[in-house]
Amino acid sequence: MLCAGPAFAAEPEVIISTDPATDALQAQTSTLETVDVEGRRVRREPASPRFTADVVDTPRAVTVIPQQIIEQTGATSLQDLLRTSPGITFGAGEGGQPLADRPFIRGQASANNVFLDGIRDTGGQQREVFALEQVEVIKGPDSVYAGRGSGGGSINLSTKRPRLEQFTNVSLGGGTDGYLRGTVDWNAPLGETAALRINLMGARGDVPGRDAVDYDRWGVLVSAGIGLGTDTSLTASYYHLTANAMPDYGIPLFTKIGVRTTPSGVLDVPYDSFYGLTARDYLTGETDAFTLDFQKRLSDAITVRNVTRYSETLNDYIVTNPGDGGNITNNGVALIRGTYWMKRGLKSRWNPTRTLANVTDIFGTVSVGGLRHSYDVGVEISRERNSNASWTVATLTGSACPAPLTGLDCTPLYDPNPSDPWTGTIVKGVVSTNLAETVGLYAFDSIAIGERWVVNLGVRYDQYSVEGTDATGTIAAPVYTPRNGDWDFVNYQVGVVYKPSRNASIYASYSTSSTPPTIAAGDQNAGNGQGSGNLVNVLLEPEETTSYEIGGKLSLFRQQLLLSAAAFKLTREDAQIQIATGVFAQVGEVEVQGIELGASGNLTTRWQVFGGYTFMDSELVRGAFSGINQGDPLANTPEHSFSLFSTYTVTDRVSAGGGVYYVSKSFGGNQGGAGGGANRIYAPEYTRVDLFASYDLTDRATLQLNVQNAGDEQYIVRTNGVHHADVAPARSATLALNIRF
Numbered sequence: 001m002l003c004a005g006p007a008f009a010a011e012p013e014v015i016i017s018t019d020p021a022t023d024a025l026q027a028q029t030s031t032l033e034t035v036d037v038e039g040r041r042v043r044r045e046p047a048s049p050r051f052t053a054d055v056v057d058t059p060r061a062v063t064v065i066p067q068q069i070i071e072q073t074g075a076t077s078l079q080d081l082l083r084t085s086p087g088i089t090f091g092a093g094e095g096g097q098p099l100a101d102r103p104f105i106r107g108q109a110s111a112n113n114v115f116l117d118g119i120r121d122t123g124g125q126q127r128e129v130f131a132l133e134q135v136e137v138i139k140g141p142d143s144v145y146a147g148r149g150s151g152g153g154s155i156n157l158s159t160k161r162p163r164l165e166q167f168t169n170v171s172l173g174g175g176t177d178g179y180l181r182g183t184v185d186w187n188a189p190l191g192e193t194a195a196l197r198i199n200l201m202g203a204r205g206d207v208p209g210r211d212a213v214d215y216d217r218w219g220v221l222v223s224a225g226i227g228l229g230t231d232t233s234l235t236a237s238y239y240h241l242t243a244n245a246m247p248d249y250g251i252p253l254f255t256k257i258g259v260r261t262t263p264s265g266v267l268d269v270p271y272d273s274f275y276g277l278t279a280r281d282y283l284t285g286e287t288d289a290f291t292l293d294f295q296k297r298l299s300d301a302i303t304v305r306n307v308t309r310y311s312e313t314l315n316d317y318i319v320t321n322p323g324d325g326g327n328i329t330n331n332g333v334a335l336i337r338g339t340y341w342m343k344r345g346l347k348s349r350w351n352p353t354r355t356l357a358n359v360t361d362i363f364g365t366v367s368v369g370g371l372r373h374s375y376d377v378g379v380e381i382s383r384e385r386n387s388n389a390s391w392t393v394a395t396l397t398g399s400a401c402p403a404p405l406t407g408l409d410c411t412p413l414y415d416p417n418p419s420d421p422w423t424g425t426i427v428k429g430v431v432s433t434n435l436a437e438t439v440g441l442y443a444f445d446s447i448a449i450g451e452r453w454v455v456n457l458g459v460r461y462d463q464y465s466v467e468g469t470d471a472t473g474t475i476a477a478p479v480y481t482p483r484n485g486d487w488d489f490v491n492y493q494v495g496v497v498y499k500p501s502r503n504a505s506i507y508a509s510y511s512t513s514s515t516p517p518t519i520a521a522g523d524q525n526a527g528n529g530q531g532s533g534n535l536v537n538v539l540l541e542p543e544e545t546t547s548y549e550i551g552g553k554l555s556l557f558r559q560q561l562l563l564s565a566a567a568f569k570l571t572r573e574d575a576q577i578q579i580a581t582g583v584f585a586q587v588g589e590v591e592v593q594g595i596e597l598g599a600s601g602n603l604t605t606r607w608q609v610f611g612g613y614t615f616m617d618s619e620l621v622r623g624a625f626s627g628i629n630q631g632d633p634l635a636n637t638p639e640h641s642f643s644l645f646s647t648y649t650v651t652d653r654v655s656a657g658g659g660v661y662y663v664s665k666s667f668g669g670n671q672g673g674a675g676g677g678a679n680r681i682y683a684p685e686y687t688r689v690d691l692f693a694s695y696d697l698t699d700r701a702t703l704q705l706n707v708q709n710a711g712d713e714q715y716i717v718r719t720n721g722v723h724h725a726d727v728a729p730a731r732s733a734t735l736a737l738n739i740r741f
Helices: 020-026 067-072 078-084
Strands: 033-035 041-043 062-066 088-090 103-105 114-116 132-139 153-159 167-175 180-189 194-206 214-226 232-245 282-297 303-321 341-343 345-368 371-388 391-397 410-412 423-428 432-449 453-473 478-501 504-515 543-556 561-580 583-602 607-622 640-649 654-663 686-696 701-708 716-719 724-727 732-740
Touching (some): 062 067, 062 078, 067 078, 067 132, 067 640, 078 153, 088 716, 345 391, 543 583, 640 686
Antiparallel strands (some): 167 180, 194 214, 282 303, 303 345, 341 410, 391 423, 432 453, 478 504, 504 543, 607 640, 686 701
């Protein structure tokens, strides 16, 4: 619920833009501003024209994380960056979910609600931040903005665009744990109305505190624009990312030995224990995206924007699951700690996704009958083709299992060896496919009634269809089961804003969201904590989410600081649950209510703050017939979360600060048995501290020091509640030289 404020001391205001249509949209009302890496004042607002009012006058919680925060925090991934936005957690890659970004917003799994420049960013990915201008987080049901969704909210990634100016920014960094990272951001005008911008990134290193877990990746964003600064413009871009890593499923739970060794249920093994096999395990992610963005400004009342994107992603891995290889009982004889052995479990995925999408918006500002309308109407058309297979892995030679375990591929539970020898075969299994098609029609209007009132309206109609085959069996004898479904749903939002002053607002809003069944297009919305069964043979209706929200926003100190507060209640109904043995129905219900507080901007010309606090009271209102988790809080939904990143300009050349992040305990699942009821697993509460310092060597060269997890806090980031818990990185330090040409 934050809007990014000025990141540095105030300077004489200079607003430079290359897009008159965007200027017209942004000039509608006052906005909070910030300073970019070129020292220019720019507006920090959601980039989509669907936001017909600025953040202060938008009746819902919206966070805009600017490039300054991306750079100052030393974030290199989306998961790193979203730590600065309280109320967002990440789920583990288990239980049919891919090893990829799985954000939870207001207790709802939102991995399928990640967008790139306003278009759904499909496929399982672990996203980088080198090519991002800002990140926008919209809280609450937002199908009116985004179409199908989980109901918790969505995340939009805004990429860097070409500008009509010459600049080059280079960053070279090194640090502990083999950290090396370099980025280049080069922009050059090509005449009076054209420009070319190239962003490059290369990085490698080890994960601090995790034996044998390393990564390397490289990426490029090339974008060119013509007609910039005129009424007609066209921007074309190509984005590529290749990421290789040793995948990490963390450490096992007490269910491995049947005896709880910690209150949380996470097994008391050393936190640097790694159970994977470096000779076998791997994680490869690839992304390619081509985008064309055309804009034509006809007048203040009408601007047309059309965006087309074709993208391909690949999520490919074999990973050791330390809690899924079978329990160790030794025929009921108690074993001493040093003699526990475990058989390594295994998960795998081969998941390419191809998407073709086109979005057209017509937006502008008109006055009718004495009322000022800021509107947007549009249409979205998309096709998403998703393939999915597992790898069949046979171990030929490896570490032998002691009695009573049999076979190969075993390791001591309390002292695993990732360098164990291994040879075997890896064969792709049968491939399931899905084709999802979407047609969405939407309309938004912010109606200014005098100087005190704004009515915010939005409605969207979606036609969503899926066809494909679920493949089982073997390559030699595959079994294909056809699946298909069609859904139509309408969602809307209604908000009223009262403005006691130009830079303050008090609002109330109501919004809805629809979540169709998760058989399509790599949607990753399962695991929302409903304890649901699997209705693969039933054509389900969409789950429905509704939310009420009231709040206020206040811009202070000549729009240098934005304060915000909101209270909300979210209800999700029609979730599929088991109501009797072997009988399922769509009668599940979850509820999340809470408050959010935020502060963003400058307290003084030298003191910058960016942070907030979220309280969430979540409950599984109606779950499986056994009632084992009914009344429990939802998975991945901590009651309290707090973040504050702050910097202070000590002298004209020296800045210092850091971040404090607190998250209360978070349960790992709403499953019964080992994962639920009296044996529930949770990630304990933690407080993490990061440090930041920078020194200007010259007007164009800066040294930046980041110490992540400075207190070397040992904590669990998340647990799936059944098999494993993911360990947070240990303390690390990086030093970067940032040069501006």
